[in-house]
Amino acid sequence: MARYDGRSNKQIRPVEFVLNFVDYPEGSVLISVGKTRVLCNVSVEDQVPAWMEKNDLPGGWITAEYALLPRSTTTRVKRETQGLSGRTQEIKRLIGRSLRAGFDLSLLGNRTFIVDCDVLQADGGTRTASITGGYAALRLALKDLVEGGSISPEVFLSPVAAISVGILSGTPVLDLNYAEDSQAEADLNVVMNQEGEFIEIQGTAEGSTFSRDTLDTMLEYAESGIQQLISRYISNLI
Numbered sequence: 001m002a003r004y005d006g007r008s009n010k011q012i013r014p015v016e017f018v019l020n021f022v023d024y025p026e027g028s029v030l031i032s033v034g035k036t037r038v039l040c041n042v043s044v045e046d047q048v049p050a051w052m053e054k055n056d057l058p059g060g061w062i063t064a065e066y067a068l069l070p071r072s073t074t075t076r077v078k079r080e081t082q083g084l085s086g087r088t089q090e091i092k093r094l095i096g097r098s099l100r101a102g103f104d105l106s107l108l109g110n111r112t113f114i115v116d117c118d119v120l121q122a123d124g125g126t127r128t129a130s131i132t133g134g135y136a137a138l139r140l141a142l143k144d145l146v147e148g149g150s151i152s153p154e155v156f157l158s159p160v161a162a163i164s165v166g167i168l169s170g171t172p173v174l175d176l177n178y179a180e181d182s183q184a185e186a187d188l189n190v191v192m193n194q195e196g197e198f199i200e201i202q203g204t205a206e207g208s209t210f211s212r213d214t215l216d217t218m219l220e221y222a223e224s225g226i227q228q229l230i231s232r233y234i235s236n237l238i
Contacts, residue, residue: 003168004179005034012163012175012225013125017136017233027141031133034177035123040133042141045112060108062138064095064115066130072119091127092117094200098131098191099138101199102160107152113138124178128162128189132229135160139237158193161229165190165218167210174221186210190222194230 007013013034021030027042047053048061066088068077080088095117115138117130139159145151166176166184176184188203201219 009173010221027137029133029137031129033129036125036129037120038129038133039118040137041116042137043114059106060111062100062113064092066092066117068119072122095130099134102157104155107155124176124181125164128164131162158195159230159234160193161226162191163225165222172217174225192226
């Protein structure tokens with residue numbers, strides 16, 4: 001099956017990481033996946049959420065925010081000044097859960113790491129790019145604290161990345177752009193670590209069912225793409 005951009009079914013889009021893109025955050029990464037661009041900035045606060053303090057829970061916390069900037073899409077997206085939409089809430093929680101799987105929270109100390117993921121340009125896969133870029137930004141922020149002796153190097157667990165996979169014209173394809181995603185018969189977002197363990201799988205059929213064999217192929221493609229992201233890009237931060 002010919003794809004819009006000429007890629008093979010198992011080929012990821014061109015990826016670029018720009019480290020320390022913004023000077024002020026403790027960690028900053030601009031990730032580009034095809035035409036999708038997400039700015040991931042990490043802020044560190046010397047306190048934990050109130051619910052952790054109330055229950056006297058040890059360690060620290062990692063949380064995430066997500067936003068589509070107004071002209072990140074073909075038509076203007078309104079700023080969510082009156083509260084977050086259900087979609088935004090769901091995505092920010094996904095990003096937070098995924099990132100927490102990559103670190104030993106008990107070793108963070110009395111700190112909260114806030115990862116702001118702002119979509120500058122959306123062309124499919126914004127949530128998966130946010131997870132991958134967010135992990136890289138967290139890695140940068142924590143690297144300085146580890147090198148300074150404030151946090152144990154054992155805080156780093158297995159690296160984390162994410163990618164989308166779907167079905168087009170009955171055929172599994174990896175790393176969908178918007179044109180493909182809008183026509184996909186099924187769409188999965190997969191989060192994994194370097195050990196090949198699943199952290200989260202979000203998936204749905206968009207009008208037609210698919211078999212277990214097809215699902216297995218989609219997960220195989222996703223694992224291949226995630227391992228490429230980790231080995232080519234994330235591993236350079238370690």
